[in-house]
Amino acid sequence: MTLFSDPAVGIADPYLRRAFALAERGRGTTSPNPLVGCVVVRDGEIVGEGFHERAGGPHAEVVALDEAGERARGGDLYVTLEPCNHFGRTPPCVDRLLADGVSSVTIGMRDPDTNVSGGGAEALEAAGVQVRFAEDPRPFEVQNEGWLTRIRLGRPFVRVKVALTLDGRPALAARRRSRITGAGGRRITMLLRSRTTAVCVGVSTVQIDDPELTVRDADEQPQGRSPQRIVLARTCVPDTRMKVVCDSGGSTLVISDAVPESALADVERAGVRVLRYAYAEGLAGALRAVATDGVNDVLVESGPSLFSALWRGRLIDELVLVTAGGMSGNAAPPLFLGQADAEGADLAPVFYAVETGLADGDAVTVWRPRV
């Protein structure tokens, strides 16, 4: 996912590029499934299009083949991810492709899932269908890095957004709500929320800021789908009067461990779902619990404590910094509590900048871990 550039520019084939764009329509709603887009082409004309919208719903190939109908026979199918060859919640797509008689299948990326890998493409070839792969699978891997991260690491892809002053502080005073960025930063926050499966905060952010964590327009009106809300509450639960517990802005999940069961029962009674995990497993354990619940990717809007714990635990896959053009001074709380990334007297950067952009006077820089 990119904020300031089109990730599809690297896709040479125009039908695969179209399939990629279709897949994007499922962003935020397909978990625990991947994003998938598909087009069916007959005589150079697109006769069917589809994308996967949510788990349990039809796969992208089925939607596209349904639209194509009889025109699929002898046609060419383009799909961002290798078609499945196993029974999940729905029957294998490979069977449907063969039944509908497509003559060629072009695939964006291989399915790394051990149930599937190699299976779909090989089964199609064995049945006489011509199978091709995209020259460069990377755009498709980037599109599904949430799903891939959950499969490979057993935790969601963790994107962290932080708003900072020019001198690198996330707030003007400790444990007090303060607005740092302006309209541009707000727009970036809403864009990130609209594209994520779940938005995740620490319980102290809930207690200090009482955020809604919903997607809203410039007039504060709800806009489209809001993500699942997740509160990381290691040792205490949010007050039941807080918006994430009692408002109508969407479902909330509390990930907790060591708090008294009676407090957990209170928030559960208020309509919030609670997931327990073992305290000893720490933040990594909390994120594993989120993944086990079927969440491919989270947007963490964190205060300094949660941010520092994620950084120290090497649990950040992408960091989005939104910087505003003012100074906080040295009395403001620091962003990071922990050891320097140092090599002798010098900084030894562990992240690198991948993208930058302007947002109405605020600056956005996007960072990824060096490998």
Add this chain to the structure above:
Amino acid sequence: MTLFSDPAVGIADPYLRRAFALAERGRGTTSPNPLVGCVVVRDGEIVGEGFHERAGGPHAEVVALDEAGERARGGDLYVTLEPCNHFGRTPPCVDRLLADGVSSVTIGMRDPDTNVSGGGAEALEAAGVQVRFAEDPRPFEVQNEGWLTRIRLGRPFVRVKVALTLDGRPALAARRRSRITGAGGRRITMLLRSRTTAVCVGVSTVQIDDPELTVRDADEQPQGRSPQRIVLARTCVPDTRMKVVCDSGGSTLVISDAVPESALADVERAGVRVLRYAYAEGLAGALRAVATDGVNDVLVESGPSLFSALWRGRLIDELVLVTAGGMSGNAAPPLFLGQADAEGADLAPVFYAVETGLADGDAVTVWRPRV
């Protein structure tokens, strides 16, 4: 001056755009004069080109007309700045334009200098030459913002470059040299130095980092022109063993006030020029002394003390932040010592982001004061 975009894109006329590019060749060497570029066109063909290289040298118009020779007669002249109509170190350009018989003059921007303003264009028109102005003077004003700032405010245009960690710290430990940014940040520093008239540091940076402040290539070899070096030394002078005093990397100017005359005499004997100013005038007074010495623009590579003084004094015209992808932790020194830019509990930004870009894993954000 921009780092990541072409400032000439807003210039509709192709000959004025060419004149703009020619003027850029004088960047860093024309002080106290402006950058000026000129082309002479005859029958749709460029027959003469010129730019102003240094004070005392020929003006851009003269260079272009010399090249055009007899072909200038009846031709069209394009110049980024209104031709002068007064005797300075050289005779008035207007006289030369009339003598060479150009039939039209197209001007990027008016000369705001009271000796000149209105004079050049009006004198040409009075002599029967057709005079036109660029639809939008802004690109030309931006090109000469150093010169314009010196004329309007009596101080140089102040561009400040700071290297920061992700958590906003300029160093890992106080009063100790530490490298923050990588090859990308270094490249940006060298680019900024190559484009500035003078590079300016506080005396404490000289004592801690012992920098050369020269333009060097990736192998540390000198590359092209290095800027004038300026040390702001309010209360003490640099040690005479420091590179800016004793190496061959270029001339150095020490701006000082309250230090003992004997110490100033020592650095003067070492080949450094000393400018005195009144201590009571503070940093603004030091910058006025720099402007009076004929410097249109400075690049300040500052530590936290000088940076904070410039910020508090509203003396920064452009801030270039180069950020590297690592944390320093809260034991590192802060960038800014002073009051927060706040409005109640919220940040009230006084700068806005104008440009961002990537530099080999480092991120560059460029900021300007809100007006």
